[in-house]
Amino acid sequence: MSVVAKPSTSENIKDIYNIGEMPPLGYVPAKMHAWLIRPERFGKPTEAFQKEVVNTPTIADDEVLVYVMASGINYNNVWAALGIPVNVIAARNKAGEPEPFHIGGSDASGIVYKVGKDVTNVKVGDEVVVHCANYSRDCPWVKSGGDPMFSPTFKIWGYETNYGSFAQFARVQAQQCMPRPKHMTWEESAAYTLVAATAWRMLHGWGANEVKKGDVVLIWGGAGGLGSMAIQIVKAAGATSVAVVSGQDKYEYCTKLGAEGCINRGEFEHWGLLPHWKDNAGYAKWLKGVRSFGAKIWDVLGEKRAPNIVFEHPGEATIPTSIFVCETGGMVVVCAGTTGYNATVDLRYLWMRQKRLQGSHFANTMQANEMNKLALRGQLDPCLSRIFTYDELPIAHQLMHENKHPHGNMAVLVGATKLGLGASGKPPVTLEHPVMPKDDVHTTPHPYPMSMPLPSIAEAESVTIADDGTRVRELMHRGIIACAPTDTVGQVAKTMIDKDIHAVVVMEGGKAVGVVSQTDMVLARQGRTADQARVMLARDIMTPGCATCDADMLLSEAVSLMTGRRMHRLVVTQNDKPVGVLSMTDVVRKIIAN
Numbered sequence: 040m041s042v043v044a045k046p047s048t049s050e051n052i053k054d055i056y057n058i059g060e061m062p063p064l065g066y067v068p069a070k071m072h073a074w075l076i077r078p079e080r081f082g083k084p085t086e087a088f089q090k091e092v093v094n095t096p097t098i099a100d101d102e103v104l105v106y107v108m109a110s111g112i113n114y115n116n117v118w119a120a121l122g123i124p125v126n127v128i129a130a131r132n133k134a135g136e137p138e139p140f141h142i143g144g145s146d147a148s149g150i151v152y153k154v155g156k157d158v159t160n161v162k163v164g165d166e167v168v169v170h171c172a173n174y175s176r177d178c179p180w181v182k183s184g185g186d187p188m189f190s191p192t193f194k195i196w197g198y199e200t201n202y203g204s205f206a207q208f209a210r211v212q213a214q215q216c217m218p219r220p221k222h223m224t225w226e227e228s229a230a231y232t233l234v235a236a237t238a239w240r241m242l243h244g245w246g247a248n249e250v251k252k253g254d255v256v257l258i259w260g261g262a263g264g265l266g267s268m269a270i271q272i273v274k275a276a277g278a279t280s281v282a283v284v285s286g287q288d289k290y291e292y293c294t295k296l297g298a299e300g301c302i303n304r305g306e307f308e309h310w311g312l313l314p315h316w317k318d319n320a321g322y323a324k325w326l327k328g329v330r331s332f333g334a335k336i337w338d339v340l341g342e343k344r345a346p347n348i349v350f351e352h353p354g355e356a357t358i359p360t361s362i363f364v365c366e367t368g369g370m371v372v373v374c375a376g377t378t379g380y381n382a383t384v385d386l387r388y389l390w391m392r393q394k395r396l397q398g399s400h401f402a403n404t405m406q407a408n409e410m411n412k413l414a415l416r417g418q419l420d421p422c423l424s425r426i427f428t429y430d431e432l433p434i435a436h437q438l439m440h441e442n443k444h445p446h447g448n449m450a451v452l453v454g455a456t457k458l459g460l461g462a463s464g465k466p467p468v469t470l471e472h473p474v475m476p477k478d479d480v481h482t483t484p485h486p487y488p489m490s491m492p493l494p495s496i497a498e499a500e501s502v503t504i505a506d507d508g509t510r511v512r513e514l515m516h517r518g519i520i521a522c523a524p525t526d527t528v529g530q531v532a533k534t535m536i537d538k539d540i541h542a543v544v545v546m547e548g549g550k551a552v553g554v555v556s557q558t559d560m561v562l563a564r565q566g567r568t569a570d571q572a573r574v575m576l577a578r579d580i581m582t583p584g585c586a587t588c589d590a591d592m593l594l595s596e597a598v599s600l601m602t603g604r605r606m607h608r609l610v611v612t613q614n615d616k617p618v619g620v621l622s623m624t625d626v627v628r629k630i631i632a633n
């Protein structure tokens with residue numbers, strides 16, 4: 040690896056250099072320019088990010104100081120700027136790191152300026168790209184050969200760690216450094232690593248379901264950051280991809296990258312949570328939608344084949360479709376839930392057809408390097424959609440915050456003085472450079488920050504719950520209106536209408552064995568005539584098991600029970616005997632209308 044950019048001469052030794060003014064190779068100035076986030080200005084990115092001068096960080100024995108030429112922009116530093124859902128600075132301070140600021144940036148291209156004494160894979164002067172998987176080499180799990188992505192020490196560099204790439208110098212572990220593709224500019228090479236390595240693990244990281252020659256892969260968001268990388272990785276594996284996009288204007292972009300063809304998701308309406316499995320009519324309509332979507336896959340392929348892998352990240356809106364269309368024994372692999380996290384799965388398809396729903400997050404060192412070989416061989420277009428100057432870094436994040444940024448990968452110049460520098464030599468293979476349709480911007484809500492720590496059983500901090508102490512007995516309706524399991528639906532309907540109630544408890548041998556709700560009645564009618572529905576029995580349509588709560592239970596707990604199980608009422612018991620009903624209407628009356 041050689042140095043393409045021209046460093047200053049040795050007479051030019053200073054304590055600090057202007058942005059774009061390169062210190063002599065290997066000379067590390069005491070101070071550096073950086074974009075800093077501080078807790079006192081958490082908020083919108085244009086205010087949270089401020090240019091400051093700080094001490095250049097020192098490095099540990101396994102670390103490297105990289106002179107940053109360009110940096111990639113990712114959503115995680117919008118969250119860092121907002122200070123939600125995690126204050127990354129406070130989290131590090133709590134763990135013993137003293138800096139009261141955050142320097143973000145989880146993608147970079149640059150030049151090695153200093154190496155720790157244990158570093159063997161890079162030397163001063165090497166041009167590198169940096170992946171963001173950061174973990175302790177002393178972790179017993181890692182030492183024993185375990186996947187570092189499962190290590191408790193794993194962190195996303197430039198989000199969970201400090202000294203990312205939004206500064207003249209970035210502090211990284213040597214294992215994060217990978218050779219930089221010479222045919223790319225600084226900004227191109229800064230843009231692809233995070234998304235491409237994530238896509239690589241999703242497609243190559245999961246054993247028997249790894250993408251293979253001849254496989255078919257369905258890729259959601261084919262023109263997006265992850266999707267554009269996935270198409271190219273699938274192509275390199277000798278497999279075939281079908282890309283899903285929101286408009287025909289993106290077809291050419293995806294096919295130029297290597298997709299066999301595209302599907303316009305705008306032509307379908309069956310998105311979101313699955314209809315209730317008892318809802319014959321709703322389920323039939325959903326099946327019609329998902330089957331016609333599946334038929335589009337066949338149209339693209341020219342044969343009736345199902346995808347061996349479905350490359351997922353929209354989540355709640357698309358998971359039911361992904362599970363349905365996936366081949367028997369295939370895998371739906373998911374790394375995000377951009378449209379929501381409560382995805383629904385029809386378990387019958389999962390177990391009967393033995394499909395796999397696999398979570399995946401970023402990539403380990405080996406996988407990032409495998410991905411990078413594609414880039415080095417010229418087989419990976421970085422799909423750079425927009426480039427910003429150093430001064431525009433907060434604007435780039437503000438655009439993301441406001442959902443006004445283009446799809447694909449964005450970069451910001453740091454040490455590079457203008458666009459188009461850094462490329463030396465021709466790419467090993469010539470790729471058609473795809474161009475995104477003009478005016479393409481985001482429509483989806485802000486994704487979850489990369490690696491935001493989830494609450495675990497080891498969480499030490501207690502959670503404060505605001506509760507006014509109201510008990511179920513204060514709100515419930517006393518008395519139970521019941522029916523027998525053998526009563527007909529017609530009889531139950533009459534009881535409901537006569538008594539003006541929303542549900543009837545099914546009692547057998549003095550015990551509540553189920554509830555027939557208005558929803559159950561309506562579901563019984565879905566896909567049947569009124570006469571067919573009327574002669575059904577209460578036990579055929581009731582929701583069995585009867586969710587109960589004790590009259591002394593806190594109202595807040597009862598509400599959690601109902602919302603968690605998607606129910607509108609609970610049977611209230613006292614000494615295990617049914618004594619009343621608590622409905623959502625009662626709760627609304629109390630908490631809103633008062």
Ligand code: NAP
Pocket residue numbers: 114233234237259260261262263264265266283284285286289304352353356357374375376377378399400401402445446447448481483486487489
């Ligand atoms: P991106 O460039 O915004 O692309 C996302 C694509 O999803 C868009 O191009 C859009 O394409 C498609 N999409 C949007 N809404 C959709 C919907 N309702 N149904 C189906 N498709 C929809 O983002 P990205 O960089 O690819 O990242 C995608 C997600 O992965 C984000 O949430 C990101 O945070 C996450 N991510 C996770 C990791 C990880 O390691 N866990 C790493 C990188 C990214 P169309 O509108 O054309 O369909």
